[in-house]
Amino acid sequence: MHVDRELACTIAGQLVTAASQRPHVLERRSGSELLEPQRDLPGPFLAPSPRQLPLPGQAGFADAATGKAFLAAIEPYIASASEVRLFNQLYKEIQARKGQVRGAVESTWINIALTAAGLEAIGADASAFPDAFRQGMAAWAGLIGDAGPSAPQTWTAPFTGGARVHAVMILASDTEQDLEAGTVWVRAVMAEHNVAEAGVQDGHVRPEPNRGREHFGFKDGISQPFIPGVTAGQNKKGNDVIAIGEFVIGYADEDDHVSGQPAPPAQPGQPGYNPTPPPPAPALPAWATNGSYLVYRRLRQDVAAFQQFVHDQAQPLGLPADAVGAKLVGRWASGVPLETVQGEKGERDAAAGDPGADPQSPLLRDDRINRFDYQKNDADGHLVPRAAHIRKTNPRDEDPPGRPEANRHRLLRRGIPYGPEFQPTEPAYPGAGPVPDNQDRGLVFICYQASLEDGFEFVQQRWANTPEFPQPGDGRDPIISQDVNLRDMTIPQRGSIPMAQWGHHHRRRLLLRALAERTAHTQPTVKRRAGSTVARRLPILEPNKNRRRK
Numbered sequence: 001m002h003v004d005r006e007l008a009c010t011i012a013g014q015l016v017t018a019a020s021q022r023p024h025v026l027e028r029r030s031g032s033e034l035l036e037p038q039r040d041l042p043g044p045f046l047a048p049s050p051r052q053l054p055l056p057g058q059a060g061f062a063d064a065a066t067g068k069a070f071l072a073a074i075e076p077y078i079a080s081a082s083e084v085r086l087f088n089q090l091y092k093e094i095q096a097r098k099g100q101v102r103g104a105v106e107s108t109w110i111n112i113a114l115t116a117a118g119l120e121a122i123g124a125d126a127s128a129f130p131d132a133f134r135q136g137m138a139a140w141a142g143l144i145g146d147a148g149p150s151a152p153q154t155w156t157a158p159f160t161g162g163a164r165v166h167a168v169m170i171l172a173s174d175t176e177q178d179l180e181a182g183t184v185w186v187r188a189v190m191a192e193h194n195v196a197e198a199g200v201q202d203g204h205v206r207p208e209p210n211r212g213r214e215h216f217g218f219k220d221g222i223s224q225p226f227i228p229g230v231t232a233g234q235n236k237k238g239n240d241v242i243a244i245g246e247f248v249i250g251y252a253d254e255d256d257h258v259s260g261q262p263a264p265p266a267q268p269g270q271p272g273y274n275p276t277p278p279p280p281a282p283a284l285p286a287w288a289t290n291g292s293y294l295v296y297r298r299l300r301q302d303v304a305a306f307q308q309f310v311h312d313q314a315q316p317l318g319l320p321a322d323a324v325g326a327k328l329v330g331r332w333a334s335g336v337p338l339e340t341v342q343g344e345k346g347e348r349d350a351a352a353g354d355p356g357a358d359p360q361s362p363l364l365r366d367d368r369i370n371r372f373d374y375q376k377n378d379a380d381g382h383l384v385p386r387a388a389h390i391r392k393t394n395p396r397d398e399d400p401p402g403r404p405e406a407n408r409h410r411l412l413r414r415g416i417p418y419g420p421e422f423q424p425t426e427p428a429y430p431g432a433g434p435v436p437d438n439q440d441r442g443l444v445f446i447c448y449q450a451s452l453e454d455g456f457e458f459v460q461q462r463w464a465n466t467p468e469f470p471q472p473g474d475g476r477d478p479i480i481s482q483d484v485n486l487r488d489m490t491i492p493q494r495g496s497i498p499m500a501q502w503g504h505h506h507r508r509r510l511l512l513r514a515l516a517e518r519t520a521h522t523q524p525t526v527k528r529r530a531g532s533t534v535a536r537r538l539p540i541l542e543p544n545k546n547r548r549r550k
């Protein structure tokens with residue numbers, strides 16, 4: 001397994017640590033440190049995750065003392081965002097000089113996310129956290145549309161029935177060997193502290209020529225919020241600049257509120273003003289600062305059903321099959337948007353095919369691929385349907401809701417595909433019963449946000465699952481919202497796609513199934529020790545590698 005550096009390479013993060021004399025955390029940050037968030041934010045902000053090791057609920061942390069001891073033992077091996085960023089920079093520089101030679105610099109990164117159950121198991125007080133975090137994803141299944149074949153009862157172990165786990169560990173490496181070595185090492189530390197493992201979820205970048213693409217074949221990871229000073233030195237793709245408080249607790253968000261903390265009551269003249277407001281919600285503990293909520297969902301993808309569906313819809317819509325797929329997503333498989341981009345003169349005809357099929361296409365360049373809006377030239381959705389996946393999940397300047405509101409619900413996506421490559425010769429996807437391992441593929445969807453309610457849950461429920469959003473008749477997001485009350489998706493100037501038929505056609509084998517856990521977690525940070533350097537912390541699994549060689 002090779003992990004692709006551009007799309008899905010390293011991961012690191014910081015940890016709810018637990019030195020025994022300082023139970024579960026952590027050092028309060030000073031005002032000046034807040035001005036330099038890039039110094040010790042969780043590393044996952046920079047990269048996604050190839051492998052997760054969920055720790056189970058009952059047996060995860062045997063008790064508070066051993067749980068804390070385990071976290072204290074792991075903490076020195078958890079890297080920070082600044083380390084990952086520096087490493088990525090070094091990697092790029094070496095690659096630019098030496099070309100695509102692999103192995104010049106390598107790393108393995110570890111991160112850990114704790115659930116509310118996990119926090120309680122180590123004796124932390126989680127009572128001030130929002131219900132969405134404390135109750136877990138299964139409790140909110142009705143709200144986010146995890147029904148029928150995606151209901152919690154169908155979720156894969158260890159989350160079946162909505163079972164709670166204590167934590168999810170995330171490991172990422174550049175090579176499969178390093179990942180294995182890292183896993184062996186983590187397991188040894190777990191065993192030493194009597195921490196039980198409930199299961200493992202592998203993820204990996206797809207092999208060439210599908211590197212960087214999800215299993216339906218579309219380039220992924222193109223549009224991401226740009227957080228100044230954190231996500232990258234330069235914003236080459238022109239992504240929206242979003243306040244760090246939308247993703248990390250304890251910072252100013254898009255409304256200039258301190259993220260994660262209860263919003264101040266509305267003042268006279270402001271919307272929602274209440275002369276006798278209810279008592280404010282409790283404030284989060286100080287150690288929550290620098291934490292973020294992680295959403296983890298295992299989304300199974302039925303590739304054959306997708307291909308069949310776009311093929312079936314091609315003739316009624318008068319479009320080639322690949323253009324039907326592009327209408328569902330909002331981008332061509334190459335990643336080129338259907339929308340007219342900055343610098344382009346005139347609209348492209350969807351029937352003409354994917355312009356990005358030519359790798360030299362200027363539309364694939366960083367200065368084009370993500371530079372577009374919807375409202376001025378495509379308010380009716382004749383280019384990108386208003387229900388297309390990328391338009392539902394980030395409406396940009398579309399009105400409603402308008403850019404300020406859209407930017408209050410941004411997600412930092414850090415997912416990675418899982419499962420084997422699709423084989424055209426494989427048998428029909430199972431109609432019932434378990435999906436065999438050799439056909440179980442999809443996306444390990446991971447995203448970070450400072451509020452579950454305003455982040456993932458809002459996007460999934462209020463935008464993707466709502467056929468009236470942004471306007472009546474637009475339909476549901478065809479990629480991530482197929483499970484409940486299907487309705488047609490409107491494709492302006494072409495007609496509509498009968499999503500109900502899709503559901504009927506593929507009854508019991510819905511194209512996408514959510515098998516998931518909203519492992520909401522906080523990730524309070526630990527201040528980096530003085531004198532810690534990148535060089536010291538990067539080869540974190542060296543001892544383990546040595547063990548393997550013996």
Ligand code: HEM
Pocket residue numbers: 214215216218219220221222223224299300301329331389390391393394411413442443445456459460464479480512
């Ligand atoms: C198997 C499931 C999924 C597939 C196949 C998928 C596929 C894609 C693809 C191909 C893109 C375009 C590339 C890009 O801009 O990065 C994209 C963008 C995006 N997806 Fe998904 N996605 C899935 C699940 C989700 C979920 C569950 C959410 C959130 C609820 C989500 C939110 C987004 C967002 C916010 C964007 C960026 C939109 C933009 O800024 O223009 N996706 N996805």
